[in-house]
Amino acid sequence: MAIGNWKSVYCPCMRLDLKRFFGKKEKQEHRILRQMEHSGDNLQPEYHRATPECPHPERWSMFDSMTAEVEVLEFLRTLVTTIKPELVVETGTFSGISTLWIAEGLKANGRGKVVSCEFDPKVYQNARERIGKSELAQWIELRNESSLKMKVDGRIDLFFSDSDMPVREQEVRRFLPQISPNGLIVMHDASSHLQVVRQAALKLESEGLISVVLLPTPRGLVVAQKRAGRS
Numbered sequence: 250m251a252i253g254n255w256k257s258v259y260c261p262c263m264r265l266d267l268k269r270f271f272g273k274k275e276k277q278e279h280r281i282l283r284q285m286e287h288s289g290d291n292l293q294p295e296y297h298r299a300t301p302e303c304p305h306p307e308r309w310s311m312f313d314s315m316t317a318e319v320e321v322l323e324f325l326r327t328l329v330t331t332i333k334p335e336l337v338v339e340t341g342t343f344s345g346i347s348t349l350w351i352a353e354g355l356k357a358n359g360r361g362k363v364v365s366c367e368f369d370p371k372v373y374q375n376a377r378e379r380i381g382k383s384e385l386a387q388w389i390e391l392r393n394e395s396s397l398k399m400k401v402d403g404r405i406d407l408f409f410s411d412s413d414m415p416v417r418e419q420e421v422r423r424f425l426p427q428i429s430p431n432g433l434i435v436m437h438d439a440s441s442h443l444q445v446v447r448q449a450a451l452k453l454e455s456e457g458l459i460s461v462v463l464l465p466t467p468r469g470l471v472v473a474q475k476r477a478g479r480s
């Protein structure tokens with residue numbers, strides 16, 4: 250067999266071994282998408298590690314380790330039906346599951362839109378396909394760009410920060426002037442184990458920019474509000 254043909258004849262596990270051999274590590278997002286393609290959206294108990302604030306993560310459910318916990322998805326949808334936002338901004342689309350749950354809330358409200366950005370072209374394309382197949386596309390504007398470059402017009406009523414953890418602080422600072430004083434900022438992955446997002450939120454609070462509530466979920470969730478303009 251010619252080595253040039255290995256891609257088409259080798260089984261997937263051997264392909265992975267060859268990738269490792271040649272030093273090309275598959276990106277986590279791509280690996281999880283490949284698994285999802287193979288086995289569909291399957292619910293399983295949350296397996297992120299226990300923390301002092303959330304000692305029983307297995308009581309929560311998840312589709313995969315990238316997509317927010319199912320209870321967090323439910324919470325997002327309920328936030329949307331509760332505060333009835335005109336404009337939701339989400340950073341980090343991944344497979345589009347959280348975007349779709351937000352869009353379900355918008356549909357129930359009969360108004361509003363969610364702008365969601367995903368900077369990885371392959372991941373973006375996958376989300377586009379999932380959203381295209383859903384009945385919720387009319388509520389969603391998907392962007393293939395970075396949260397640190399994306400421009401959104403208008404006042405943001407709900408900001409869901411779920412991109413790369415190290416850029417969350419920068420992201421919130423960037424969009425803060427546009428976020429409504431009556432609106433909400435939700436930051437995912439803010440558990441005491443993951444630290445970086447938790448510390449970012451507490452830093453923004455210590456600077457007087459936002460007021461923070463730390464929800465004790467497996468991966469941690471910040472619900473915050475901007476301080477400027479509150480009456």
Ligand SMILES: C[S@@+](CC[C@H](N)C(=O)[O-])C[C@H]1O[C@@H](n2cnc3c(N)ncnc32)[C@H](O)[C@@H]1O
Pocket residue numbers: 278315316317340341342343344345346347348366367368369372394395396397411412413416
């Ligand atoms: C945790 S996943 C998002 C999960 C998704 N919100 C959900 O719950 O279904 C993070 C995603 O953000 C993307 N990402 C990372 N940094 C980004 C940035 N600065 N701008 C846009 N997307 C980013 C990654 O490629 C990845 O797909």
